Amino acid sequence: MSLSPNPPDCTRCCVVGGGPAGMMLALLLARAGIPVTVLEKHGDFLRDFRGDTVHPSTLQILQELDLLEKFEQLPQRHERLLRGLIGGVEQPVVDFSGLRPFDYLALVPQWDFLNLLADAGRRYQTFDLRMRHKATGLIKEGGRVVGVRVESPEGNHDLRADLVVACDGRHSLMREAAGLHSKNYGAPMDVLWFRVPREAHDPQGTFGIADDGHLMILLNRNDYWQTAFVVPKGSDAALRAQPIDRLRDAVVRLAPFLSDRKDSIESWDAVSTLAVQVDRLACWHKPGLLLIGDAAHAMSPIGGVGINLAIQDAVAAANALAAPLREGRRIDESLLASLQRRRELPVRVVQRVQLAIQNRIISRALEADGGQPRIPWLLRLLLKFRVVRNRPARLFGYGLRQEHVRTPCMGQTGDGVAPGAHDHS
Numbered sequence: 001m002s003l004s005p006n007p008p009d010c011t012r013c014c015v016v017g018g019g020p021a022g023m024m025l026a027l028l029l030a031r032a033g034i035p036v037t038v039l040e041k042h043g044d045f046l047r048d049f050r051g052d053t054v055h056p057s058t059l060q061i062l063q064e065l066d067l068l069e070k071f072e073q074l075p076q077r078h079e080r081l082l083r084g085l086i087g088g089v090e091q092p093v094v095d096f097s098g099l100r101p102f103d104y105l106a107l108v109p110q111w112d113f114l115n116l117l118a119d120a121g122r123r124y125q126t127f128d129l130r131m132r133h134k135a136t137g138l139i140k141e142g143g144r145v146v147g148v149r150v151e152s153p154e155g156n157h158d159l160r161a162d163l164v165v166a167c168d169g170r171h172s173l174m175r176e177a178a179g180l181h182s183k184n185y186g187a188p189m190d191v192l193w194f195r196v197p198r199e200a201h202d203p204q205g206t207f208g209i210a211d212d213g214h215l216m217i218l219l220n221r222n223d224y225w226q227t228a229f230v231v232p233k234g235s236d237a238a239l240r241a242q243p244i245d246r247l248r249d250a251v252v253r254l255a256p257f258l259s260d261r262k263d264s265i266e267s268w269d270a271v272s273t274l275a276v277q278v279d280r281l282a283c284w285h286k287p288g289l290l291l292i293g294d295a296a297h298a299m300s301p302i303g304g305v306g307i308n309l310a311i312q313d314a315v316a317a318a319n320a321l322a323a324p325l326r327e328g329r330r331i332d333e334s335l336l337a338s339l340q341r342r343r344e345l346p347v348r349v350v351q352r353v354q355l356a357i358q359n360r361i362i363s364r365a366l367e368a369d370g371g372q373p374r375i376p377w378l379l380r381l382l383l384k385f386r387v388v389r390n391r392p393a394r395l396f397g398y399g400l401r402q403e404h405v406r407t408p409c410m411g412q413t414g415d416g417v418a419p420g421a422h423d424h425s
């Protein structure tokens, strides 16, 4: 198939959204020889404070795709042990050591990870990535989705497809256009993200601090701390109405070693708010349409699993859909339903654990009664054993029902950019 530099008017699979789910699905389908067009509304992948935690399940997929070596060349940090400083007491909580085949989680800028997937996709002739192309609606005929309406620098046009896969994130427009509704499971908190410079003499590793009605996670990014300051749900606007010093002082109360750098949080403009949501669609599909990743289930940031579940969804979707798509068979809704059944269980289990942590631990840690949070003695005792600390690492790191790449590699054209493989910015 030869792709034109002009927007196509039809494709086998249209993927809406070039996040982790969309880019991985497009790569796998193109690699299996299936014409796939990805529509990404932004001009690049550069957005700060997206999920940057790449867990073992994703490392395993990269290895199966022979991309692990390239991935390891990206700037990254490996974390084996995640600790908490709870009421002034240090406590190891999540421990990857001893897990096989990967005993760490990698912290990698998401844009580097997405560029890696895009570069890998460009090796296949059937891979068509359209940046600055926004899907604005669904085209429906006879009760079936048969394509999307697209807004692009070249103007508006329709793109018809045998299957549309919505990977357009937690505020999915395609979900709305399809009339699908998710159930919201609630969250007691939102997260303020900002950076603070890191000095060589700072503590090592990645850890959380809970004290005095506040909770903060410090992710070690070598030269800076990626900081997640957890606040009660809906308090963002009231906080932002106060001087930035209120936030600086709260940060220093939790982490006194940052006092010499608190002014690096220059203003509220340097602080991004993640409105935490945990939701899940009752039904992930309609005839001709599938939703995966955050579009189907927004995850709480607890455990940093968002990217990884999105990738697992994409691998499962490619495994199930590659053969019928390549053969030009109509994608039956029962196939989409079985895909949902396959992926819903791992998502549901992780969300249940996240909700328990939110409601039992985070809500209490955010209670502003000035009391010092304490770890129950039994839990403290149990966490002395690595096998206990391994359990959350295994659940968040590998997940349930781990997916593996089963799609064939058929579309490779050799080194470099394949003729006809386009990236339109």
Ligand SMILES: Cc1cc2nc3c(=O)[nH]c(=O)nc-3n(C[C@H](O)[C@H](O)[C@H](O)COP(=O)(O)OP(=O)(O)OC[C@H]3O[C@@H](n4cnc5c(N)ncnc54)[C@H](O)[C@@H]3O)c2cc1C
Binding pocket: 016, 017, 018, 019, 020, 021, 022, 039, 040, 041, 042, 049, 050, 051, 052, 053, 133, 134, 135, 136, 167, 168, 169, 170, 172, 173, 174, 193, 272, 273, 274, 292, 293, 294, 295, 299, 301, 303, 304, 305, 306, 307, 308, 310
């Ligand atoms: C501030 C923040 C911090 C986070 N931290 C973590 C973390 O530490 N670890 C972790 O694992 N997860 C984290 N997450 C969640 C994680 O980023 C997501 O779970 C993950 O990226 C989901 O992947 P996705 O591909 O389903 O959706 P997304 O990554 O949301 O990708 C959706 C893509 O679709 C594009 N798009 C949207 N609408 C359209 C449209 N109409 N047309 C074309 N393109 C469209 C968007 O531009 C985007 O590129 C965080 C999220 C946020 C917002």
